[in-house]
Every structure is written in structure tokens, then in C-alpha cells.
Amino acid sequence: MALAAKTTIDVLRAIGEDTRFRIALLLHHGELTVSDLTDILGQSQPRISRHLKLLTEAGVVEKHREGTWAFFDLVTTGPIADVVGAAIDTVDPDDPVLAADLDRLALVRNQRAATAQEYFAAIAERWDEERSLHAPDDVVEAAIVEALAERPYHSVLDMGTGTGRMLQLLIGDRLDVRAIGLDNSHSMLGVARANLERAEVHGVDLRQGDVYSPPVEPGFDLVVVHQVLHFLHDPARAVHEARRLLNPGGRLLIVDFAPHALEFLRTDHAHRRLGFRDDTIVGWLEQSGLRPDEPCRIEPQHGATNPDDERLVVTLWLAHDRAAAPTTDSPTDAVPEGALR
Incomplete structure (x- = not known):
């Protein structure tokens, strides 16, 4: 125009x-x-x-x-x-x-990174404890990349972006993707901003906002809700909001834990929900008008320990807009080259 x-x-x-x-x-x-x-x-x-x-x-x-x-x-x-x-x-x-x-x-960016690192250092021990209970991050990330490799995407919303890791994984050095990372915590957005700058991931728009009322307009090929739902008092509503923001033919990826009995995650880590059954998430996705794929379970590796000798199973739920016909686009640009390196 x-x-x-x-x-x-x-x-x-x-x-x-x-x-x-x-x-x-x-x-x-x-x-x-x-x-x-x-x-x-x-x-x-x-x-x-x-x-x-x-x-x-x-x-x-x-x-x-x-x-x-x-x-x-x-x-x-x-x-x-x-x-x-x-x-x-x-x-x-x-x-x-x-x-x-x-x-x-x-110099300004270095100061920003130092501030973000100071904040993250204060919570790192708590994060490390939780991460030790499930499969290594590289295993989970490989499964995410594989799940999304079916077809390309050119606009991504990461709801609850946290450290910005999903944006690094899914965007990489691609310049043809419109990407927004949303988080309610200004401090975590500072961490994400520093991480993205360090990884030289450019063009990402980071915004502070609530997953129940995202400050963005619909129009995304892919919406990701990674390890967020277990913190929420109304996860079904967040799923509905995520679906509302999809393009026709868009996909919604939810990554969270299967049901578990690790009560200390509720008391010490602010988890409101101790994991989700497949039928619960699938029900929310179907009620939102999406067509879910078969859930993908990622079992923890042997050797992780916790007070109850229980480990966390990570589950991927991927769902598609029902109204869209399958694309015939080549999947080669579905994820950034070298994402698994």
C-alpha cells in the first residue's frame, strides 16, 4: 500500500x-x-x-x-x-x-542484563529444584520442535514468556516471524529481554499483560502456553483466550505437567494445580473449538530425586483450528535452522 x-x-x-x-x-x-x-x-x-x-x-x-x-x-x-x-x-x-x-x-544493555541476572539469581535455586524433577530441557525442547515441524508459522505469541526461552527456540535468527512475548511480571520481562538480546534474537515485542485479558489483537499462526497453566486459578479461561488469538488455521501448543502429588510445588513454588489430566486439557481445547492431536508425554529420566521419590511427566498438547484445511506448505521453515543445536 x-x-x-x-x-x-x-x-x-x-x-x-x-x-x-x-x-x-x-x-x-x-x-x-x-x-x-x-x-x-x-x-x-x-x-x-x-x-x-x-x-x-x-x-x-x-x-x-x-x-x-x-x-x-x-x-x-x-x-x-x-x-x-x-x-x-x-x-x-x-x-x-x-x-x-x-x-x-x-553499556545500557549490559546494565539491563546485570539487573535481570540479579533478579534471576534470586529465584534460580527454586527453578533448578523444579527442573531437576522432569526430563532435561533439551529433551523437552526437541519434542516441541518436532511437534511444530508439520508446517510453518509466521506469527507467534508466547503467553507467559518467562525467561523468553520459547521465543529463542521458536524464532532463532528468523526475520520473517512476528513474535510477541507476554508476561505479567515486569522483572521476568527484564530477564527475557536480556536473554533475547544476548542470543541476538531480534524483532520480538515483549509486553506486560494478563493471560486472561491479553493486550494483543488476534492474528497468530501459533500461540504457546509453556509451563503457565499450573500457576493459574482459571486455566480454562486462559486456554479460551489463547484460542481467540489464533489465525484461521492457527495452532495452540500447551506444555505442562501430568497429574502428580508433589504438594511442595504448591506450598513452595506457588503452583495452584498439581498437573492436568489429558481429558481435562483436551476438553478445554475442544470446547474452545480446536481439534487436539494425541498428547505427547515426556517421561523423566531415571535418577531425579525429590522428597517423595516422585518425578514430573511433561505433556505437550497441540491443537488446530477446526475451520482450516491442512496446509500444503513445506515444513522446512516451521522452526529455525539449528534450533536443536
Whole structure:
């Protein structure tokens, strides 16, 4: 779709100022806050906010909130993105001003990563205890990749993204996938953001929000709910919301535990539900209008121990939109190359 002449002029005028163009160049490398930009550019918060307001009004920049924080990112699709991208592509990567800004961007990201690591270190022992009770992560992840290899996807929503690991696994270095990670915890989004930056996974939109009322519009080929339902007081409602966000022909993948009797996970790890029976999850999926595949059970490896000598079985439930005919697309781009390496 072509732009009206006035819109094109407005876009060019918005980025045609020194600070605003520097902001666009920085946002080309990932989302940032006002505070990040003031640290990088050495300008006052009111001035940076005013520039961001102009860029947002021109459609060059998108804004989303995480509680009291606001993150800004370049628009990534459509003709305005094409105009801005063309301007950015003309810049010499060795430009001294750009190079200095990117050096300061690296410092900001390192500080962000350190903060996220400090938070995660405080909960790591609890996570490690739980992970020791089920099959190794690489085994579970291999099963996820295999389950999704049937056909490609070009838009992904990770509901309850946590550390962002599912986005790393499913997106990798693909640039043709629109990806959103949703989590209710600002601190966990900080962990996810640092992990994705470290893994050089670009273009992911991380948002703070509730799985019962996701702050996104429908339109996803794949929605993932990985190790989330057991924390929820109304998991059926979360499944219904996940299904609502699918494209026609989309798929919903739920990963969680089979029923178990490890009560300490409820008292010490905030699990509300001690796993789920297959007929429970399948019932929710069918009630939401989806066609479930046969569940995939991943048994724990021998040797894991816990106070009751019981281990956790991880189950994958994959379901498809009933209204869609099976695709004939090649499955070769269903998962990123090298996802299992």
C-alpha cells in the first residue's frame, strides 16, 4: 500500500531532525525506554519524550507499556517502515556519531542484563529444584520442535514468556516471524529481554499483560502456553483466550505437567494445580473449538530425586483450528535452522 504524499512528507519531517534520526537508528537495534535514550543521547527526559511523541504521531515509532514503564520501538511493517528503513540503510555503519551511540547502547544493555541476572539469581535455586524433577530441557525442547515441524508459522505469541526461552527456540535468527512475548511480571520481562538480546534474537515485542485479558489483537499462526497453566486459578479461561488469538488455521501448543502429588510445588513454588489430566486439557481445547492431536508425554529420566521419590511427566498438547484445511506448505521453515543445536 502506497502512502499519501502528505504522509510521506510527515514521516520524512519526523526523522529529518538530528536527535530524532539518532533515536530511529538506535531503535533499529531494539526497543528502548525514555530513560535508556536519555542515558545514551545525554539529553533531558522532557526533550527525549517530546521527540518520541513526534515520532509516534508520525507513525514511525510504536509505544507499549509495562506497568509504569513505557517501551518504544520502530514500526516494523507497512509503507512507513519501508520509508524509515530505506533512510536507515543509507547511513554509513562507521559513522562516528552512530558508532558512539551504539557504544553507549551496549553499556545500557549490559546494565539491563546485570539487573535481570540479579533478579534471576534470586529465584534460580527454586527453578533448578523444579527442573531437576522432569526430563532435561533439551529433551523437552526437541519434542516441541518436532511437534511444530508439520508446517510453518509466521506469527507467534508466547503467553507467559518467562525467561523468553520459547521465543529463542521458536524464532532463532528468523526475520520473517512476528513474535510477541507476554508476561505479567515486569522483572521476568527484564530477564527475557536480556536473554533475547544476548542470543541476538531480534524483532520480538515483549509486553506486560494478563493471560486472561491479553493486550494483543488476534492474528497468530501459533500461540504457546509453556509451563503457565499450573500457576493459574482459571486455566480454562486462559486456554479460551489463547484460542481467540489464533489465525484461521492457527495452532495452540500447551506444555505442562501430568497429574502428580508433589504438594511442595504448591506450598513452595506457588503452583495452584498439581498437573492436568489429558481429558481435562483436551476438553478445554475442544470446547474452545480446536481439534487436539494425541498428547505427547515426556517421561523423566531415571535418577531425579525429590522428597517423595516422585518425578514430573511433561505433556505437550497441540491443537488446530477446526475451520482450516491442512496446509500444503513445506515444513522446512516451521522452526529455525539449528534450533536443536
